[in-house]
Amino acid sequence: MNHFPQAWGRPRDDIYGHYDASFLQSSGPNQHTQSPVVTGTSVIAVKFKDGVVVAADNLASYGSLARFTDVKRLRTFNDTTVIGFGGDVSDMQYLDRVLSSLDIKESYANDGHHLNAKNLHTYLAKVLYKRRSDFNPLWNQLLVAGTDDDGKPFLSSADLLGTTFSAPTLATGFGAHLAQPLLRRIVPDEAAVGGITQEAAVAAVKECMKVLFYRDARSLDKYSIAVVTNEGIDLKEDEKLEAQSWAFAEGIRGYGTQVS
Numbered sequence: 001m002n003h004f005p006q007a008w009g010r011p012r013d014d015i016y017g018h019y020d021a022s023f024l025q026s027s028g029p030n031q032h033t034q035s036p037v038v039t040g041t042s043v044i045a046v047k048f049k050d051g052v053v054v055a056a057d058n059l060a061s062y063g064s065l066a067r068f069t070d071v072k073r074l075r076t077f078n079d080t081t082v083i084g085f086g087g088d089v090s091d092m093q094y095l096d097r098v099l100s101s102l103d104i105k106e107s108y109a110n111d112g113h114h115l116n117a118k119n120l121h122t123y124l125a126k127v128l129y130k131r132r133s134d135f136n137p138l139w140n141q142l143l144v145a146g147t148d149d150d151g152k153p154f155l156s157s158a159d160l161l162g163t164t165f166s167a168p169t170l171a172t173g174f175g176a177h178l179a180q181p182l183l184r185r186i187v188p189d190e191a192a193v194g195g196i197t198q199e200a201a202v203a204a205v206k207e208c209m210k211v212l213f214y215r216d217a218r219s220l221d222k223y224s225i226a227v228v229t230n231e232g233i234d235l236k237e238d239e240k241l242e243a244q245s246w247a248f249a250e251g252i253r254g255y256g257t258q259v260s
Contacts, residue, residue, distance in 0.1 A: 032137075033088070033091075033136070033139060036087055036088030036089075037063070038067065038088065039086075039087055039139075039218070040057075040061075040071060040073045040085060041057065041059065041218040042057070042171055042173035042175030042178075043085065043086045043171065044056075044172075044205060046187055046201050047168045047169070047187065047193045047196070048153070048193065048198050049193060049196055050230070051147070051227060051230070052154070052227075052228045053145075053227050054084050054155075054205075054225070055084075055206075055223055055226070056074055056084050056085070056086070057213070057223040058220055058222045059222075060089045061218045064218075066218070069220060073085045073086070074224045074226050075096055076226070076233050077099055077120055078103065078115060078120075079232055080115075080233075081117040081146035081228070082145045082146065083145075085140055086141045087141055094138065095124070095127070117144050117145060117228075118146075118147075121164070128140075128160060129162025137160040137161070140160060141158070141173075142159075144157070145226070146228050153228075155167070155169075155170055157170050168190050169184055173218075174215070178212055179208035182207065186201075186204050206225070206239075210241055213241055221240060222239070222240055223239050224236065224237040224239065225239050
């Protein structure tokens with residue numbers, strides 16, 4: 001072996017000839033992710049009079065395979081904001097590193113100012129739009145929950161195109177089809193937010209997680225749920241649905257060996 005550090009792991013040049021590294025050089029075009037591989041499904045969130053409730057299950061699917069069952073898709077920031085990630089898990093991990101770096105910079109600044117949910121949503125939307133403009137998008141849809149500059153509940157989304165949208169109830173993935181109608185019965189518009197208690201919002205979100213587990217093949221009965229208020233964040237990452245979720249199937253005619 002050639003014992004010079006720059007050549008460690010290579011055959012000796014004086015015996016085997018000069019090392020040909022040309023195969024490492026590519027003259028082809030830059031290639032970017034065309035479609036996500038390992039993905040997380042729905043994130044759902046609803047405002048109530050004092051804050052926001054947001055939830056996401058802990059499953060990361062490899063295509064149609066329920067491969068990773070302990071992937072936390074809710075991330076806290078600065079004890080004031082929760083970001084829920086839907087879509088590609090590797091891009092979620094990249095954004096998590098971006099947020100960690102931003103958090104360190106904010107801590108070093110120590111100027112008395114802190115990014116709230118509204119500020120963070122604007123920042124993430126710009127990051128997503130920049131990557132989209134580079135034709136290398138981050139394959140995620142984010143829900144950002146917390147409070148705005150006035151201390152009022154804030155909830156908004158941003159997708160891989162940098163498109164933003166705000167509403168009193170939001171959901172990604174299949175949740176946009178299955179959970180949103182249920183949440184809108186409780187919170188039909190912004191005016192109704194003031195009449196919703198934390199208990200009612202949490203109960204509604206948990207019911208939606210149950211519906212998604214039964215109806216979305218890429219979901220799991222273990223999930224994370226966070227309540228964000230001006231007092232802080234209450235995050236639970238290992239919540240479970242009822243123990244025997246599919247026990248009711250025994251009463252369905254035609255199930256298993258049941259014939260009558």
